[in-house]
Amino acid sequence: MADRYWVGGTGTWGSTQTTNWSAATGLSFTASCTGTTLTTTGSPALVAGMTVFSSTHVSLGTVVSGAVNTWVVTIGGTYGSQAMSAATVGASVPTAADNVFFDANSNSGTSTFTCTMANTPRVCNDFLASGLDGTMTLAGTSIGLTVSGSLTFQATNFTRTYDGTTTFNATTTGKTITTNGVSITGVNFNGVSGAWTLGSALTNSGQTTLTNGTLDLNGKTLTSGLRFTTGTGTKNLTFNGGTLICSLSGANSFVNPAPTGFTTSAGTGTGTITLTSTTAKTFNGAGSTFNCTLNQGGAGALTVTGSNTFSNITNTRKSVSAASILFTAGTTNTFADWNASGESTRLLTIGSVTAASHTLSKASGTVSADFLSISQSTATGGAGWYAGANSTDGGNNSGWIFTAPPAPSGSNSNFLMFF
Amino acid sequence: MKIDFSFSSQYGTFSDALHLPDDHGLTQDEINAMQQQRFDNWIAVITAPPVEETPIEEV
Numbered sequence: 001m002a003d004r005y006w007v008g009g010t011g012t013w014g015s016t017q018t019t020n021w022s023a024a025t026g027l028s029f030t031a032s033c034t035g036t037t038l039t040t041t042g043s044p045a046l047v048a049g050m051t052v053f054s055s056t057h058v059s060l061g062t063v064v065s066g067a068v069n070t071w072v073v074t075i076g077g078t079y080g081s082q083a084m085s086a087a088t089v090g091a092s093v094p095t096a097a098d099n100v101f102f103d104a105n106s107n108s109g110t111s112t113f114t115c116t117m118a119n120t121p122r123v124c125n126d127f128l129a130s131g132l133d134g135t136m137t138l139a140g141t142s143i144g145l146t147v148s149g150s151l152t153f154q155a156t157n158f159t160r161t162y163d164g165t166t167t168f169n170a171t172t173t174g175k176t177i178t179t180n181g182v183s184i185t186g187v188n189f190n191g192v193s194g195a196w197t198l199g200s201a202l203t204n205s206g207q208t209t210l211t212n213g214t215l216d217l218n219g220k221t222l223t224s225g226l227r228f229t230t231g232t233g234t235k236n237l238t239f240n241g242g243t244l245i246c247s248l249s250g251a252n253s254f255v256n257p258a259p260t261g262f263t264t265s266a267g268t269g270t271g272t273i274t275l276t277s278t279t280a281k282t283f284n285g286a287g288s289t290f291n292c293t294l295n296q297g298g299a300g301a302l303t304v305t306g307s308n309t310f311s312n313i314t315n316t317r318k319s320v321s322a323a324s325i326l327f328t329a330g331t332t333n334t335f336a337d338w339n340a341s342g343e344s345t346r347l348l349t350i351g352s353v354t355a356a357s358h359t360l361s362k363a364s365g366t367v368s369a370d371f372l373s374i375s376q377s378t379a380t381g382g383a384g385w386y387a388g389a390n391s392t393d394g395g396n397n398s399g400w401i402f403t404a405p406p407a408p409s410g411s412n413s414n415f416l417m418f419f
Numbered sequence: 420m421k422i423d424f425s426f427s428s429q430y431g432t433f434s435d436a437l438h439l440p441d442d443h444g445l446t447q448d449e450i451n452a453m454q455q456q457r458f459d460n461w462i463a464v465i466t467a468p469p470v471e472e473t474p475i476e477e478v
Contacts, residue, residue, distance in 0.1 A: 181457045181460065199438065200435050200436040201435035203460070203461055220434050221435060225465075242434065243431055247464065278466075297430045
């Protein structure tokens with residue numbers, strides 16, 4: 001494992017270019033140049049062989065000799081006093097075992113620069129963009145980035161325009177992903193026995209694929225603009241109070257085509273999977289157990305397919321409009337808790353996709369809902385399924401009680417006895 | 420330093436964190452603005468999602 005530092009400002013991160021890679025971080029300083037004489041302000045630790053870059057990242061050649069503040073470079077030119085940088089370039093292109101760094105010495109002064117990735121995928125172990133004092137753009141057309149370690153994007157002075165998939169393929173635990181508000185365009189998690197923890201929200205406008213490894217949301221929000229899907233492998237989604245947002249509409253908002261080997265863990269706090277599309281969308285659980293809350297978070301009808309198990313179900317859309325949650329006929333979905341209700345004038349419709357019944361099961365306790373419109377629904381499992389006094393029986397239901405649940409024993413009776 | 424924050428919305432809760440240098444020099448208003456921008460960007464993503472056309476292969 002080696003470290004690779006990006007230096008010299010704008011350049012290409014391809015499979016062969018070594019112009020912008022150094023084994024050590026570069027130097028930043030102020031200097032002027034006349035001919036091949038470089039005059040620095042102060043005494044930067046220049047050494048022979050370092051390449052010097054102007055404020056616009058034009059190479060002044062390499063340092064031949066010099067000391068303190070007077071140096072001889074191979075190319076030179078006429079440059080007034082300005083921010084410059086220098087580094088020993090030519091280190092090998094990072095491999096999947098190498099850490100890559102983008103820092104304050106990747107450019108000259110506060111100049112902007114672009115690192116354009118070529119030859120997909122670009123690979124590295126850790127990717128760390130930190131300390132940048134000029135805006136860096138990480139670019140590349142149809143270029144993916146495969147990270148075998150951790151990834152950190154800087155909160156400021158960092159822009160991503162590469163449009164390929166970012167793949168995390170670590171095979172050990174303890175990796176972190178901190179995108180710091182920088183969105184990406186597709187992400188794969190595919191490292192056998194790997195584990196990643198979100199350090200910040202991860203907003204992905206593309207597809208999210210969980211194939212191998214453990215993804216810990218760590219209380220943060222993971223947003224998948226295209227489908228969230230599973231791949232064949234051993235994979236775990238841990239919430240620790242985090243939220244998975246699936247914003248795609250249609251049949252593939254959340255799909256689980258490889259349920260074998262797929263587990264979810266609640267961790268600490270309440271995890272949530274929310275589907276937010278304003279048009280119809282589907283949660284295809286494929287019969288897995290989801291140790292989290294399933295939330296209807298968008299105006300479009302939410303269809304749940306498969307006989308799944310959930311910790312809870314909610315409907316945050318009720319604060320805005322009516323909504324629907326539909327289940328595939330013939331399936332049984334099991335809940336530890338049920339907190340899906342509507343509100344006055346904004347009913348939540350519970351029904352089947354087709355004209356046949358589905359089953360909802362809760363083993364014990366009481367479901368206390370209200371403002372539901374229920375049809376084709378069999379409520380069972382041992383719990384008392386109280387739809388609420390303001391709910392509507394749309395027909396073909398079983399097990400639902402269309403009243404409010406009875407008051408807890410001892411509360412009202414004691415109150416009346418007191419008077 | 421890490422600053423955790425969250426926003427509640429009709430779409431559920433957005434939870435994020437700002438990772439900043441210890442000497443970031445930002446004012447609280449600037450930090451609040453960064454947090455609001457994160458939330459606004461998130462809302463923009465989830466309220467204008469692309470529509471996927473390609474059918475998937477069922478297992």
